[in-house]
Amino acid sequence: LAKTTQPISMDSYEGQEVNITCSHNNIATNDYITWYQQFPSQGPRFIIQGYKTKVTNEVASLFIPADRKSSTLSLPRVSLSDTAVYYCLVGDRETGNQFYFGTGTSLTVIP
Amino acid sequence: DTAVSQTPKYLVTQMGNDKSIKCEQNLGHDTMYWYKQDSKKFLKIMFSYNNKELIINETVPNRFSPKSPDKAHLNLHINSLELGDSAVYFCASSHWVGGLETQYFGPGTRLLVL
Numbered sequence: 001l002a003k004t005t006q007p008i009s010m011d012s013y014e015g016q017e018v019n020i021t022c023s024h025n026n027i028a029t030n031d032y033i034t035w036y037q038q039f040p041s042q043g044p045r046f047i048i049q050g051y052k053t054k055v056t057n058e059v060a061s062l063f064i065p066a067d068r069k070s071s072t073l074s075l076p077r078v079s080l081s082d083t084a085v086y087y088c089l090v091g092d093r094e095t096g097n098q099f100y101f102g103t104g105t106s107l108t109v110i111p
Numbered sequence: 112d113t114a115v116s117q118t119p120k121y122l123v124t125q126m127g128n129d130k131s132i133k134c135e136q137n138l139g140h141d142t143m144y145w146y147k148q149d150s151k152k153f154l155k156i157m158f159s160y161n162n163k164e165l166i167i168n169e170t171v172p173n174r175f176s177p178k179s180p181d182k183a184h185l186n187l188h189i190n191s192l193e194l195g196d197s198a199v200y201f202c203a204s205s206h207w208v209g210g211l212e213t214q215y216f217g218p219g220t221r222l223l224v225l
Contacts, residue, residue, distance in 0.1 A: 032211050043115075043201045043216025044154070051211070085152065093210045099144060099167070101154040 002026040002090045009106040018075045020105050022088030025069045030093045033064060033071045038085045038104070047086075048073065075107075083109045114138050115217040117202050123223045124192055131188045132220045134202030142166075143185040144203040144214065145177060154201070160185055192224045 002024040012018045024033070034049035048055055048062045050071075055062045061074040075082055086105045091098025115136045124130055136143065144167075145157040159167035163179040174190045185202060202217040 034211070034213070036214075041219070043203070043219055044214070045216065046213050049211055049213070087154070091212055096142075096207070096212060098212050098214075099146075099156040099159065101146075101156075103153065 004088045004102040006105045011108045013110050018078050020073045023070045024090050027068050031090045034089045035073045036087045078109045080109050115215050117217040117220050121221050128192050129190045134185045136204040140204035140206045142205045145187050146201040148199045197224045
């Protein structure tokens with residue numbers, strides 16, 4: 001499975017759009033990308049996932065360029081409650097392996 | 112109503128003791144996991160079961176033994192607890208839609224070994 005690299009931490013002001021990029025240079029043809037969010041003292045929670053191009057749901061958008069070597073999680077107009085750790089995972093559609101969490105990105109939203 | 116539940120939420124025990132953590136999911140999922148999250152917040156897979164069968168066993172000391180009595184339950188028994196076992200243990204279950212897997216995590220069990 002492709003190794004993922006994310007920034008360790010990011011700060012943002014309330015109301016701004018936040019983009020967190022994950023690098024996965026060795027992503028394979030059948031691999032897909034999933035993002036999870038973890039609040040302190042809670043288990044990770046699914047945010048969004050995709051295979052290519054752009055995916056949007058009520059919480060976030062996921063942008064995957066054509067070469068798929070990176071992906072960007074976009075959180076529109078963040079609030080203080082978006083302060084959390086965000087993990088990017090690469091999963092294999094054939095084997096089902098999607099459990100290698102990297103270091104994650106610790107996002108702090110500032111008032 | 113809780114999708115994935117774990118008991119106990121907190122566990123404080125002495126070195127050398129044996130303890131168990133229980134996990135139950137009411138989502139009807141076939142796959143369940145155990146993860147360990149250490150003090151540096153690194154989340155590491157330990158075991159995975161599919162329909163009560165062990166399918167993933169990462170490099171975990173054999174003091175850790177998972178047991179799945181049915182596909183809704185995955186328990187973790189730890190023998191001879193060591194200081195380094197102190198961590199938060201998360202259970203998760205997952206399902207597949209369109210070839211993509213989504214995991215649902217429990218609230219975690221905070222284990223402190225003294």
